[in-house]
Amino acid sequence: MKYKVKLTRRQFLKGTAAAGVLLGAGGGRVLVKKALADNRAREVKFVRTTCSPNCTSACGIKAMVVDGQIKALFPTNDYPDPEYNPRGCLRGISFINLIYGPDRLKGPRIKEGGRGLKGKFRDVSWEEALDYTARRLKEIAEKYGPESIGVSFQVGGTGYVHKGAMVALATLAGWTLHHAYDLNGDLPMFWPQTFGVQTEELEPLEWVNSRYTAIFGSNVMVTRLIDSDLLLESKKRGGKVVVFDPNYSPTAAKADEFYRIKVSSDAALALGIARIIVEEKLYDEPFIKTYTDLPLLVRLDNGKRLKAADVAGLALPAGVSPYRDVFVAYNGKFLAVNPEKLEMPLDVALEGEYTVTLKNGQTVKVKPIFQLLKESLKVYTPEFVERETGVKAEDVVKIAREMATIKPLHIIYGASNYQWYHGDLKGRALALIVVLTGNLGKPGAGISTYAGQYRIRLKVNKWWFPEGKKAKWYPWLYILHGPTENMVAPKPKNGIKALIFGWHNPFDQHNMANRLREMVEKGELEFVVAIDFQNSTSCQWSDVVLPGVTWYEKTELTATPVHPYLQLQQPAIKPLYNCKPELWIFRELAKRINPEFEKHFFPGLDPDKAAEKAIELMLATGGPTVAGITLEQLKKGPVRLKLGTPGNRQIMFYEQIVEKKPFPPESLPVPLEKTAQFVKSGRIEFYKDEDIFLKLGEQLPVYKPPFEESEYALDPSSKGKYQFAFITRNSLYRVHSTHSNNIWMEELHNNKPKVFLNPKDAETKGIKEGDLVEVYNSRGKVKGYAVLDPGIGEKVIVFEQGWWSRYLKETSYNSLTYPFIKPTHEVYFVPGVWSPNTAWNECLCDVRKVGES
Ligand SMILES: Nc1nc2c(c(=O)[nH]1)N[C@H]1C(S)=C(S)[C@@H](COP(=O)(O)OP(=O)(O)OC[C@H]3O[C@@H](n4cnc5c(=O)[nH]c(N)nc54)[C@H](O)[C@@H]3O)O[C@H]1N2
Numbered sequence: 001m002k003y004k005v006k007l008t009r010r011q012f013l014k015g016t017a018a019a020g021v022l023l024g025a026g027g028g029r030v031l032v033k034k035a036l037a038d039n040r041a042r043e044v045k046f047v048r049t050t051c052s053p054n055c056t057s058a059c060g061i062k063a064m065v066v067d068g069q070i071k072a073l074f075p076t077n078d079y080p081d082p083e084y085n086p087r088g089c090l091r092g093i094s095f096i097n098l099i100y101g102p103d104r105l106k107g108p109r110i111k112e113g114g115r116g117l118k119g120k121f122r123d124v125s126w127e128e129a130l131d132y133t134a135r136r137l138k139e140i141a142e143k144y145g146p147e148s149i150g151v152s153f154q155v156g157g158t159g160y161v162h163k164g165a166m167v168a169l170a171t172l173a174g175w176t177l178h179h180a181y182d183l184n185g186d187l188p189m190f191w192p193q194t195f196g197v198q199t200e201e202l203e204p205l206e207w208v209n210s211r212y213t214a215i216f217g218s219n220v221m222v223t224r225l226i227d228s229d230l231l232l233e234s235k236k237r238g239g240k241v242v243v244f245d246p247n248y249s250p251t252a253a254k255a256d257e258f259y260r261i262k263v264s265s266d267a268a269l270a271l272g273i274a275r276i277i278v279e280e281k282l283y284d285e286p287f288i289k290t291y292t293d294l295p296l297l298v299r300l301d302n303g304k305r306l307k308a309a310d311v312a313g314l315a316l317p318a319g320v321s322p323y324r325d326v327f328v329a330y331n332g333k334f335l336a337v338n339p340e341k342l343e344m345p346l347d348v349a350l351e352g353e354y355t356v357t358l359k360n361g362q363t364v365k366v367k368p369i370f371q372l373l374k375e376s377l378k379v380y381t382p383e384f385v386e387r388e389t390g391v392k393a394e395d396v397v398k399i400a401r402e403m404a405t406i407k408p409l410h411i412i413y414g415a416s417n418y419q420w421y422h423g424d425l426k427g428r429a430l431a432l433i434v435v436l437t438g439n440l441g442k443p444g445a446g447i448s449t450y451a452g453q454y455r456i457r458l459k460v461n462k463w464w465f466p467e468g469k470k471a472k473w474y475p476w477l478y479i480l481h482g483p484t485e486n487m488v489a490p491k492p493k494n495g496i497k498a499l500i501f502g503w504h505n506p507f508d509q510h511n512m513a514n515r516l517r518e519m520v521e522k523g524e525l526e527f528v529v530a531i532d533f534q535n536s537t538s539c540q541w542s543d544v545v546l547p548g549v550t551w552y553e554k555t556e557l558t559a560t561p562v563h564p565y566l567q568l569q570q571p572a573i574k575p576l577y578n579c580k581p582e583l584w585i586f587r588e589l590a591k592r593i594n595p596e597f598e599k600h601f602f603p604g605l606d607p608d609k610a611a612e613k614a615i616e617l618m619l620a621t622g623g624p625t626v627a628g629i630t631l632e633q634l635k636k637g638p639v640r641l642k643l644g645t646p647g648n649r650q651i652m653f654y655e656q657i658v659e660k661k662p663f664p665p666e667s668l669p670v671p672l673e674k675t676a677q678f679v680k681s682g683r684i685e686f687y688k689d690e691d692i693f694l695k696l697g698e699q700l701p702v703y704k705p706p707f708e709e710s711e712y713a714l715d716p717s718s719k720g721k722y723q724f725a726f727i728t729r730n731s732l733y734r735v736h737s738t739h740s741n742n743i744w745m746e747e748l749h750n751n752k753p754k755v756f757l758n759p760k761d762a763e764t765k766g767i768k769e770g771d772l773v774e775v776y777n778s779r780g781k782v783k784g785y786a787v788l789d790p791g792i793g794e795k796v797i798v799f800e801q802g803w804w805s806r807y808l809k810e811t812s813y814n815s816l817t818y819p820f821i822k823p824t825h826e827v828y829f830v831p832g833v834w835s836p837n838t839a840w841n842e843c844l845c846d847v848r849k850v851g852e853s
Pocket residue numbers: 054055056186216217218219220222223224244245246247249261262263264265266413414415416417420450451452453727728729730731732733734735736802841
């Protein structure tokens with residue numbers, strides 16, 4: 001929505017009164033004053049665009065532009081669902097401080113005289129920067145193979161066009177892509193393991209329909225700020241909100257009940273709840289028989305699910321896809337269970353032990369998975385749960401009965417909670433509660449993990465992967481960790497020798513940021529290229545910096561899973577300084593790498609026109625969620641994705657539960673056969689029988705305490721030495737490291753990185769409020785000012801992630817973390833769907849005072 005008006009000075013003054021309030025602090029005030037300095041009639045326009053950092057909210061924002069300069073940013077209220085109006089937060093409307101801020105990059109730069117922080121940047125022309133970059137990349141490709149060039153970019157939903165240009169060039173050139181989803185730690189692995197999908201979720205409009213919302217480690221009031229009123233609305237409508245967290249978070253403060261839970265003990269609690277549901281027969285029997293693997297039989301001789309093809313005298317159903325498998329259930333006779341249909345006779349056995357004769361004449365004992373589950377749940381008594389989690393035994397019983405009977409139940413399983421080594425086990429255990437009680441496929445019901453702007457909402461393949469070419473992918477963690485015994489992801493022959501990144505600040509934000517720095521200093525990474533609009537820590541560590549533009553300076557397409565709208569970013573101003581939209585940058589680079597590549601990037605068109613072409617291509621080939629949506633429509637405002645549910649609401653697994661289509665639904669852009677192999681039964685699977693699950697005793701969801709298979713296995717001497725869990729939750733004042741340097745945001749939290757700890761722990765350590773403290777382990781350290789907060793769990797250090805190193809005396813808070821790789825994440829490799837996930841919080845540390853406040 002763009003319109004222009006000519007205003008007289010008087011009219012303009014009236015109009016800016018409101019903006020003046022918004023621009024009361026910082027750089028904005030200067031701009032307004034300048035604008036008022038003379039009497040000319042001004043050109044004022046309002047441009048509707050979308051704020052799209054990776055905070056997931058993707059709020060519409062209206063930019064007020066006066067004579068080609070943004071003077072103020074406003075929240076929008078143009079969503080067809082009035083409940084989503086207005087959208088936009090203080091971070092978003094103060095983005096003006098970044099657009100025109102002192103850290104804004106002004107032109108391309110090449111580093112000379114050393115690597116990392118040792119070299120000095122020289123400002124160069126685009127011609128020189130692009131020629132130089134292309135030459136270096138070609139040299140590296142020749143020496144080590146094109147796959148030795150790694151490309152890292154933030155999740156696609158924050159902008160399909162410009163990231164698509166980057167992916168397309170990497171695909172054409174044979175470079176290696178690193179998927180942001182597992183790198184971020186935003187790939188909750190229980191999803192592919194249990195449901196065969198990347199992720200699913202309820203949209204916040206559905207929160208109001210839940211009658212019981214159980215939040216396991218998600219700080220909705222901060223990290224879903226803009227939608228959090230809908231959580232409160234669910235309370236007003238009689239819903240109950242219960243928070244489980246080691247820390248009394250802002251979300252806990254709004255809950256009806258808060259249970260302080262020991263770190264990473266959620267699976268013990270979830271399985272304790274599941275035990276009560278099973279023992280007291282509070283489960284939804286028809287539901288679990290119809291949709292889950294719980295009635296399927298498991299062989300007791302080898303722990304594998306019984307395959308119909310192995311059973312004597314069992315006819316196999318016809319038309320079964322090669323990526324599915326036919327398993328067996330029992331109802332007086334053995335039944336071959338068709339994985340293409342969610343059907344099961346309701347007299348099928350959930351319990352008992354049976355003997356079956358195989359085709360080879362062997363007889364083996366078998367049990368339904370439900371029976372095995374029931375047996376394995378026996379240890380999770382309320383007393384055991386109390387010991388492991390700190391939640392009182394009588395509360396465990398109360399919570400279980402309520403969760404089983406108050407419907408719809410919605411579990412929110414947050415990022416900080418699954419960003420632990422056993423995050424997958426916790427998720428499988430939590431999913432069990434939801435599924436046992438039949439809380440799926442219905443309004444207000446399910447389990448959601450809101451993390452980043454993750455899911456790809458339309459088919460992007462034509463733009464991202466030109467000519468049907470296959471991209472090469474390599475999980476980021478292997479670069480830091482090195483190859484493992486179980487890995488199935490193909491390793492680039494000579495490793496990664498060059499790194500190109502955009503929309504990322506890896507030298508602060510990626511795991512082992514100090515290792516990455518060392519790789520630059522030692523020359524293991526021979527060449528690093530940054531594409532950003534501001535001079536982040538990572539730009540400073542790079543060899544070439546190519547200045548991109550903010551979303552106020554280009555045309556882009558975004559979609560978030562949280563409020564399911566397709567939205568445009570429309571340029572409010574021309575690219576500032578000598579900055580260029582990324583589509584232009586990659587087109588120029590493409591033509592220098594190989595002139596043949598240029599044709600994919602709409603040569604000859606200006607970057608906004610080219611971006612529109614890319615959007616039209618994606619809309620035309622994007623599949624059912626965007627069918628019929630046009631660019632013209634999008635220019636007018638947000639358009640809801642087409643979800644195929646009643647009322648077009650985002651209700652997870654609606655097709656599976658209501659229309660009885662087999663699991664999984666498609667996880668774009670991956671073809672179904674790739675993800676359907678994760679749940680071969682076509683059902684919700686709680687039993688995993690791939691060898692590594694059996695070897696680790698994780699065939700069913702179990703509880704395993706933190707640190708045993710990670711920190712203590714890596715370094716047994718760390719046990720006892722480092723007793724604090726280092727939890728790096730998200731900050732209200734930033735989106736990751738974006739807004740680190742936003743003067744309004746800085747002011748709101750005194751410009752000070754903080755270390756939150758419990759007063760009892762502080763006393764033991766001789767730390768007082770405001771002291772400068774150092775949090776450290778054998779890998780690294782970070783400094784901050786102590787905040788003594790009784791809300792923080794004992795033996796927990798909370799450090800809000802995202803600070804640029806310049807605010808941390810040049811250390812990186814990610815120098816403490818370690819890239820642990822869990823073998824169950826390595827059974828398959830499908831980028832962004834089944835891949836080793838980063839476990840930020842699986843990190844032990846200690847704390848000491850290093851100075852007064
Ligand atoms: N303001 C703001 N919003 C954001 C972001 C941002 O940077 N800033 N980032 C966005 C992105 S990309 C993401 S991934 C999401 C993440 O958002 P969330 O999922 O909300 O994650 P966090 O804020 O990291 O942590 C949530 C809570 O998990 C708790 N927790 C930690 N460990 C455990 C545990 O073992 N068990 C339990 N029960 N709780 C635990 C922490 O104490 C914390 O209160 O936020 C998104 N929204």
